[in-house]
Amino acid sequence: MTTTFTDQGHLSPSSVAGYAPPQTWGPARPIQPPPRRRARAGLIVATGALSALIGAGAGVGGYALVAGSHPALAVSSATAPVSATLDGTVAAAAAAISPSVVTITVQSARAGEIGTGVIIDTAGHVLTNNHVVADAQGATLTVTLADGRTVDATITGTAPATDLAVLKLGSGVEAASLKPATFATSSSLSVGQTVVAVGAPLGLSETVTSGIVSATARPVRSGNDDTAVYQAVQTDAAINPGNSGGPLVNLNGEIVGVNSSIASVGQSSSQSGNIGIGFAIPADVAARVATNLIASGKSTDATLGVRVQSGDSLLAETTSTGVTLGVVEPGRAAATAGLQAGDVVTKLGQFRTTTPDGLIAAVRFYAPGTSVPVTFERAGTSRTVDVTLG
Structure with a gap:
């Protein structure tokens, strides 16, 4: 049995890298939506290794159809309830976030996509997945607000390496009519905590x-x-x-992640649906990248300055406990901190690194210029150094 991953914005498959299963896992891809008038094959996540510079970019869904200055993003440090109760806690969370959720339509003469987005400031900026709007060039891009209004939108900036994009609503939308969402911090999450997803699965807007x-x-x-x-x-x-x-929100209605991909069992040309394994880009990353895209139209990822073999399986360059560095580039972050080719990195910051993609993901979680502890093994001895990411 083979497990593949698909994005959820506009329907298209994706895969998880760095997870060692009893099954075969492939890299994640955006979830592509099923066609309304003509069938559209789902994208199957391909498994494979590639040489990757740690700190470079990588990405996740939508539903397929046929045919200056800015306010700071709101971030909450409040603690959300861990579990739902029978008094409508999930309903309250949905009620809190739903006014901020929009449906995004990318329509060309021949085809189109439907995805979801969320309003993040009163200036009319909307956060979504890059793969939702990746084919928007030459197409009509519209956003349907929670109150039913449909407005044109433009792309402010995209970040393919984190599969994020920011749109800007067209003129005529009053700031007072917009309700920006609030971001939670990634550190506030715990396994087993109740979360709520709102969006337009299969084109069904306002689904909770x-x-x-x-x-x-x-x-x-x-x-x-x-x-x-x-x-x-x-x-x-x-x-x-x-x-x-x-x-993806906590029971306070605060964003803990941006839904981006799902896992599906088997390899097929048809779209796969939910099997209880979905993935969201963490709130800390989403808020930082969105802020950068609004400010300059682009976002820079942190880099370590090393090369390893990237992929989902444990390769020759990967041990059971860490990732072996193949090349440490002179003058870059790792070299400056004293890391050498052949070192086995077992942890970066708060994340254990047992696969190449796990190391890449750990680096990209942090902003450039962040100093993080890196634990590695050299000649049988475990050591830790502080590395300032590029």
């Missing part, structure tokens, strides 16, 4: 599902070209094609 956090840092590779790699929040909340770009 709930589940729990299954894992807080699962290295996933997805996106249109498998270049997006990130420490995903794994959930069993039902996520399907069309959910891509939508929010």
Whole structure:
């Protein structure tokens, strides 16, 4: 049995990198939506190794159709309830986030995509997955707000390496009519915590599902070209094609992740639905990248300055406990801190690194310039050094 991963924005498959299963796991990709008038084959996540510069980019879904200055993003440090109760806690969370959720339509003369997004400021910026709008050039891009209004939108910036994009609503939308969502911090999450997803699975706008956090840092590779790699929040909340770009929230209605991909069993040309394994880009990464895209139209990823073999399986360059560095580039972050080729990196910052994609995801979780402790083994001895990421 083979397990593949698909994105949830516009329907298309994705895969998880760095997870050693009893089954075969492939790299994650965006969830592509099923066609309305003509069948569209789902994208199957391909498994493979590639030489990757740690710090480069990688990506995740949507639903397929046919045919200046800015306000700071809101981040909360409040603690959300861990589990749902029978008094409507999930309903309250859905009510809190739903006014901020939008449906995104990318329509060309021949085809189109439907995905989800979330309003993040009163200036009209909307956060979504890059794979939802990756084919928007030359197409009509519209956003349907929670109150039913449909407005044109433009792309402010994209970050394929994290599978994120920011849109800007067109003129005529009053700031007072927009309700920006609030981001939680990734550190506030715990396994077993109740979470709620809102979006447009299979084009069904304003759909609410709930589940729990299954894992807080699962290295996933997805996106249109498998270049997006990130420490995903794994959930069993039902996520399907069309959910891509939508929010995963805690019981306070605060964003803990941006839904981006799902796992599916078997290899097929048809779209696969939810099997209880979904992935979201963590809130810390989403908020930072969104802020950068709004400010400059681009976002720079942190780099370590090393090369390893990237992929989902444990390769010759990977041990059971860490990732062996193949090349340490002179003058870059790792070399400056004293790391050498042949060192086996077992942990970076708060994340254990047992696979190449796990190391890439750990690096990209942090902003450039962040100093993080890196633990590695050399000649049978474990050592830790502080590395300032490039």
